[in-house]
Structure formats: structure tokens, C-alpha cells
Amino acid sequence: xxxxxxxxxxxxxxxxxxxxxxxxxxxxxxxxxxxxxxxxxxxxxxxxxxxxxxxxxxxxxxxxxxxxxxxxxxxxxxxxxxxxxxxxxxxxxxxxxxxxxxxxxxxxxxxxxxxxxxxxxxxxxxxxxxxxxxxxxxxxxxxxxxxxxxxxxxxxxxxxxxxxxxxxxxxxxxxxxxxxxxxxxxxxxxxxxxxxxxxxxxxxxxxxxxxxxxxxxxxxxxxxxxxxxxxxxxxxxxxxxxxxxxxxxxxxxxxxxxxxxxxxxxxxxxxxxxxxxxxxxxxxxxxxxxxxxxxxxxxxxxxxxxxxxxxxxxxxxxxxxxxxxx
Amino acid sequence: xxxxxxxxxxxxxxxxxxxxxxxxxxxxxxxxxxxxxxxxxxxxxxxxxxxxxxxxxxxxxxxxxxxxxxxxxxxxxxxxxxxxxxxxxxxxxxxxxxxxxxxxxxxxxxxxxxxxxxxxxxxxx
Amino acid sequence: xxxxxxxxxxxxxxxxxxxxxxxxxxxxxxxxxxxxxxxxxxxxxxxxxxxxxxxxxxxxxxxxxxxxxxxxxxxxxxxxxxxxxxxxxxxxxxxxxxxxxxxxxxxxxxxxxxxxxxxx
Numbered sequence: 001x002x003x004x005x006x007x008x009x010x011x012x013x014x015x016x017x018x019x020x021x022x023x024x025x026x027x028x029x030x031x032x033x034x035x036x037x038x039x040x041x042x043x044x045x046x047x048x049x050x051x052x053x054x055x056x057x058x059x060x061x062x063x064x065x066x067x068x069x070x071x072x073x074x075x076x077x078x079x080x081x082x083x084x085x086x087x088x089x090x091x092x093x094x095x096x097x098x099x100x101x102x103x104x105x106x107x108x109x110x111x112x113x114x115x116x117x118x119x120x121x122x123x124x125x126x127x128x129x130x131x132x133x134x135x136x137x138x139x140x141x142x143x144x145x146x147x148x149x150x151x152x153x154x155x156x157x158x159x160x161x162x163x164x165x166x167x168x169x170x171x172x173x174x175x176x177x178x179x180x181x182x183x184x185x186x187x188x189x190x191x192x193x194x195x196x197x198x199x200x201x202x203x204x205x206x207x208x209x210x211x212x213x214x215x216x217x218x219x220x221x222x223x224x225x226x227x228x229x230x231x232x233x234x235x236x237x238x239x240x241x242x243x244x245x246x247x248x249x250x251x252x253x254x255x256x257x258x259x260x261x262x263x264x265x266x267x268x269x270x271x272x273x274x275x276x277x278x279x280x281x282x283x284x285x286x287x288x289x290x291x292x293x294x295x296x297x298x299x300x301x302x303x304x305x306x307x308x309x310x311x312x313x314x315x316x317x318x319x320x321x322x323x324x325x326x
Numbered sequence: 327x328x329x330x331x332x333x334x335x336x337x338x339x340x341x342x343x344x345x346x347x348x349x350x351x352x353x354x355x356x357x358x359x360x361x362x363x364x365x366x367x368x369x370x371x372x373x374x375x376x377x378x379x380x381x382x383x384x385x386x387x388x389x390x391x392x393x394x395x396x397x398x399x400x401x402x403x404x405x406x407x408x409x410x411x412x413x414x415x416x417x418x419x420x421x422x423x424x425x426x427x428x429x430x431x432x433x434x435x436x437x438x439x440x441x442x443x444x445x446x447x448x449x450x451x
Numbered sequence: 452x453x454x455x456x457x458x459x460x461x462x463x464x465x466x467x468x469x470x471x472x473x474x475x476x477x478x479x480x481x482x483x484x485x486x487x488x489x490x491x492x493x494x495x496x497x498x499x500x501x502x503x504x505x506x507x508x509x510x511x512x513x514x515x516x517x518x519x520x521x522x523x524x525x526x527x528x529x530x531x532x533x534x535x536x537x538x539x540x541x542x543x544x545x546x547x548x549x550x551x552x553x554x555x556x557x558x559x560x561x562x563x564x565x566x567x568x569x570x571x
Contacts, residue, residue: 005452012454013461021465066477071486083466090462094455105455112525135501142507149514156521163528165376180379186372188365227473231466302513302562310553313524314546317531321539325377326531384532 016104020093024237025055031283038287065226070133073223077131082224082231085124089238092117096245097172099255099267110171111159114246115152118201121235122148125220128232132223141220143294144203144210150301151200157309158194161187162250164316167326175254182253190312191251193305195281198243200301202236205286209294240282241275248274412448509561520549 029052033043044051069075092114094104107113122145129141162183166174184191200207210220221232248254252274255267292300320326356364413433421432437443527534527542534542556562 009452009454010457013457017458017461017465063473064476065473066479067473068481068485079470083463083470086466087462091459094458104458139503142503146507146510149518150510153514153517153521156518157524160521160524160528163525164531165380167380167529167532169525169529177379177383180382181372181375183372183376186369186376188369188372226477227470230469298510299562303557306517307553307557310546310550314543314550317527317539317542317546319373320531323373323377325373325380 012104016093017090020090020238020241021234024234024241025059026052027237027241027279028058028233029054030279031286034280034283035287038284059230062226062230067227068223068225070223072133074131074133077127078223079228081124081127081131082228082235083124084127085121085235086231086238088117088121088124089235089242092242095171096242096249096271097175097255098271099263100172100176102263102267103172106170106172109169111163111169111174115156115159118239118242119152121239122152124232124235128224129220132220134223137220137222140210140222144220147200147203147207147210147294147297150298151197154193154197154301154305154309155201157313158190158197159250161190161309161313161316164320165325171249171254175249175256178253178256182251182256184251187251190309191247193309194247194251195278196305198247199282199285200297202239202243204236204240204282206289206292207297209291209297241279244275244278244282245271247278252278409444409448412450413445416449513556513561516552 029044032054033051036043044054047053047057069078095107095110095114097103097106125141125144125148129137129139129144132138162174163169165183165186166177168174199205203210221229224232248271254274255271257266257270260266417433424430424432435443523545524542527538530538
């Protein structure tokens with residue numbers, strides 16, 4: 001255990017978490033400016049050059065706001081809930097590979113760990129709604145949790161369908177096995193359903209009824225004031241970035257650059273490019289579609305998407321076994 | 327004094343074109359059957375590529391396993407030679423350090439039989 | 452002291468440090484109005500923790516069943532090369548049993564009238 005390897009490990013952890021927090025902040029700016037462009041206006045442009053420091057200005061403003069702990073709330077759970085959301089949202093990033101072998105933790109059960117950790121993030125939402133002693137928060141958090149766990153099922157089943165082709169849970173293996181062809185080509189309908197499922201997983205339009213402002217007064221985030229609110233905000237946008245990265249790993253070939261065999265800069269840029277493309281899709285969809293009503297949302301998962309995904313999950317093992325393409 | 331002829335804003339001669347107010351969702355693009363067969367074709371070709379890729383991966387894995395099977399005896403022999411040499415050197419160091427202690431046998435086995443056992447720790451000073 | 456351990460410690464440390472920074476820099480002047488729960492300007496009417504709809508319980512139970520199904524399918528996905536025909540048929544039987552259950556549930560209407568109140 002030399003001091004050199006310890007510094008190396010610390011640097012590895014820092015070069016993942018530093019740009020990650022920066023990228024979550026810049027996704028908020030990107031969203032505001034892109035939605036502004038889609039609505040024929042420019043987004044925030046006063047703070048830095050072209051408004052690029054807006055997120056930090058927002059964070060500083062929220063830093064000096066008063067942390068209000070309302071009187072009838074469960075104070076410990078009230079502060080703990082956003083911390084659970086943010087910690088779980090940041091912990092999954094250890095498993096994402098930026099190149100062949102360039103992961104913080106090369107678990108052989110990577111995908112299952114990702115599912116597990118992102119399911120724990122639902123606890124933050126439940127606790128937030130329960131601890132803030134507010135009818136609107138409670139109903140908002142129940143709706144958000146019901147939506148989240150409904151789409152977890154489709155999420156897990158689609159990941160399972162990709163794993164049938166790969167034969168291993170390791171994320172690097174999943175990406176390396178897409179050297180033949182990216183999995184969006186054989187699994188195109190499933191990739192579309194995955195994109196819909198991750199829109200719903202991150203409580204994002206058109207599925208954002210739990211946090212819609214007009215109906216439920218900001219949903220489960222009603223009572224949150226300063227940095228706990230920042231934590232929820234960071235957790236939501238962190239989930240968006242993470243789910244974009246996950247979908248580009250599972251379907252778009254991860255860090256692979258078609259035709260170029262390299263490791264390091266090119267692969268990292270490739271992963272970032274694909275993630276940015278899906279992030280743009282997220283923001284584009286938010287600017288284009290109206291919000292779904294809650295029972296439309298629930299029926300679209302249980303009545304419409306789940307039968308198709310179960311049908312595929314019977315079809316794909318049959319194909320894999322029949323043609324011996326495991 | 328007479329005011330000039332009042333100028334009104336009138337529609338241009340011929341009126342304006344009809345306003346479309348009814349909901350207009352045209353059926354454009356490829357029909358359902360074309361889309362379905364196109365996507366099925368793309369998925370089939372993709373699955374063929376996946377199958378070829380997986381067979382290739384299987385052969386690569388087989389090559390890796392067989393190369394390990396062939397290489398392990400030579401590598402193990404090298405490691406064994408190194409371990410034994412280090413063990414003898416450690417025994418010499420121990421004899422040098424403990425030469426004044428009465429009744430100390432350097433390299434004495436801790437077990438009751440005199441079977442050769444590989445040491446668990448290899449000291450690399 | 453590998454990098455995963457550092458990351459695992461660093462993330463809660465950053466979160467707690469941010470919270471501490473907020474508590475350090477912000478003033479704390481609580482008064483009556485700020486501490487009551489938000490109800491769009493009115494004083495809170497009746498208790499906040501009431502009964503909630505049975506629909507959420509039903510969604511939870513359904514999630515439990517289907518998530519356990521997904522969980523039990525995970526080992527099959529990675530071991531298709533070592534289970535021969537018998538393993539495959541067992542997998543297919545499992546899936547078909549669950550599909551029959553899902554068909555029953557779908558047609559019995561448990562998924563249909565989610566959140567549609569018939570009285571209101």
C-alpha cells in the first residue's frame with residue numbers, strides 16, 4: 001500500500017465525481033437554453049458568457065437561503081430524504097466504463113448493482129413526502145413512487161433482454177459485445193420502449209405529473225427550501241444524465257467508436273457524445289409533448305407496455321436458444 | 327374644406343383564403359405494413375450480426391481458455407523456482423540473525439511431519 | 452484503499468459538507484408563518500396524514516410480483532450457454548405461468564380502473 005497508489009485511487013475517484021457534478025449543473029443550463037430555443041426565445045444569458053454560469057449562480061443563491069424545518073415534520077427524515085436520493089444517484093457512477101477497463105469498480109454484477117442502487121433512490125421520495133407533514137406532498141410522493149416502481153418493472157425487463165445477447169452482467173463486457181453491431185439495431189422496438197421507460201423513471205415530461213406545479217404545488221418537494229431542494233434537483237438531473245448514459249451503454253454501443261480501436265480519449269468522447277444525444281432527446285421531448293394524466297400514465301405502463309415487453313421476453317430466449325447465438 | 331376620401335382598411339379584392347380550424351392530422355408517411363416489415367427486416371439483419379458476433383466472441387474465449395491451460399505449467403514452474411530460492415535465502419538470513427541463540431534450528435517446520443510445505447508468505451526485502 | 456472506497460466515502464462527505472455549508476451561511480429566523488405547512492395560503496385544515504387510496508397498495512403488490520419475476524429471470528439470462536434444452540423449457544414454463552397470471556389480472560380489470568373514481 002504505497003502512498004502513490006493511494007493518491008492514484010483518490011485521483012480516480014475525484015476525476016469521476018468532479019466533472020460529474022459539473023455536468024449535472026450544465027445539464028440544467030442546457031435544458032433552459034434548449035427549451036428556450038425551441039420556444040423562440042433565448043434562455044438565461046446574463047450571468048456568464050452566454051449564461052454559462054447560471055447554475056453556479058443558482059447554487060450560490062440557494063446557499064444563503066434559510067433552511068426551514070416546519071414544525072410538525074419528522075426533522076431527521078426531512079433532511080435525510082434528499083440526501084438518500086442524491087447519494088444513491090451519485091453512487092451508481094462507479095460502474096460506468098469510460099473505456100475498456102476504465103471503471104472505478106469493474107463488478108462482474110454491474111447491471112444488477114445499478115438496478116439495486118437506483119431502486120433505493122425511491123426511498124428518498126417516499127420519505128420526503130411522508131416527513132413533510134403536508135397533504136399535497138404526501139399524495140405527490142405516493143404518485144411519484146407508484147410511477148417510479150411501475151416503470152422499474154419495464155426497466156428491469158428490458159435490461160434483461162439485452163443481457164440475453166451478452167451473457168454477462170459486466171458493463172465492459174456488454175459494451176465489448178456490441179463491437180459486432182450496436183444493440184439498437186436488433187432491438188429497435190425495445191430501445192424505443194426503453195427511452196419511454198427512462199423518461200418515466202426520472203419523473204420527466206411528459207410523465208412529470210408528480211412534480212407538476214399547477215396541480216400539486218411542486219409535489220413532494222413542496223416543503224423543501226435551500227440545500228435539500230438543491231439535492232433533489234441534483235438527484236433528478238443526475239438521474240437524467242445517468243439514465244442517458246445507461247441507455248447509450250446498453251443500446252448505442254457505449255464507448256465504442258465504430259472502426260477505430262482506441263482507449264482513453266476517443267472512447268470517453270464517444271460515450272459523452274452519445275449521452276449528449278440522448279440528453280438532447282430528453283429535452284426535446286419535454287418541449288414537445290403535453291403532460292399525461294395520472295391514470296393515462298399508469299394504464300400506459302400496465303396495459304400497454306408491459307404486455308409487449310413480456311412478449312419480447314418470451315421471444316428473445318427462444319431466438320437465442322434456437323439459433324445458438326448466446 | 328372637404329376631407330379627403332376616408333381610407334378604410336378593407337380586405338384585398340377576392341377576400342382572404344379559408345381559415346383551417348378543424349383538427350388536421352394527415353396520414354402521411356409509410357403505411358403500417360411497410361413500417362412493420364421494414365423494422366422486422368432491420369431486426370433480423372441485426373440479429374444475424376449479433377449471432378455472428380457472439381460466435382466470434384465464443385471462439386475468442388475458447389482461445390483464451392486454451393492458452394491459459396497451455397501456459398499454466400510453465401508459469402507455475404517459474405514461480406515455484408523463485409519461491410524456493412527466496413525460501414532458502416530467508417532461511418539463511420534467519421540462521422545469520424539467530425546464530426547466538428542456543429538451540430535454534432533455522433527453517434524449522436512448525437508441523438509435526440517432515441513433508442515439504444510451501445510457505446504462505448514470500449518475503450521480498 | 453482502492454478508488455471505490457474513496458468514492459464511497461467521498462460522496463456522503465460532499466453531501467454533508469454542502470449541507471453544513473448551507474447551515475453555516477444561512478440565517479435562521481423561524482416564525483409562526485414559516486413553520487406551518489403549506490396549503491396555498493390557508494391555515495392547514497384537518498390532519499395531514501390521512502387514509503390514501505387502495506390503488507397505491509395494488510400497484511405496490513403488482514410491482515412486487517413482477518420485480519421478483521425479473522429477479523428470477525436474471526440467472527437465466529447469463530447462463531443460456533450452459534443450460535441445455537431442459538433449462539430452456541423450465542424458463543419458458545416459468546414465463547408462461549407468469550404470463551397466464553398477467554392475462555388473468557389484465558382481463559379482471561385490476562389494471563383498468565386505476566385512479567378512475569366511479570363515485571366522484
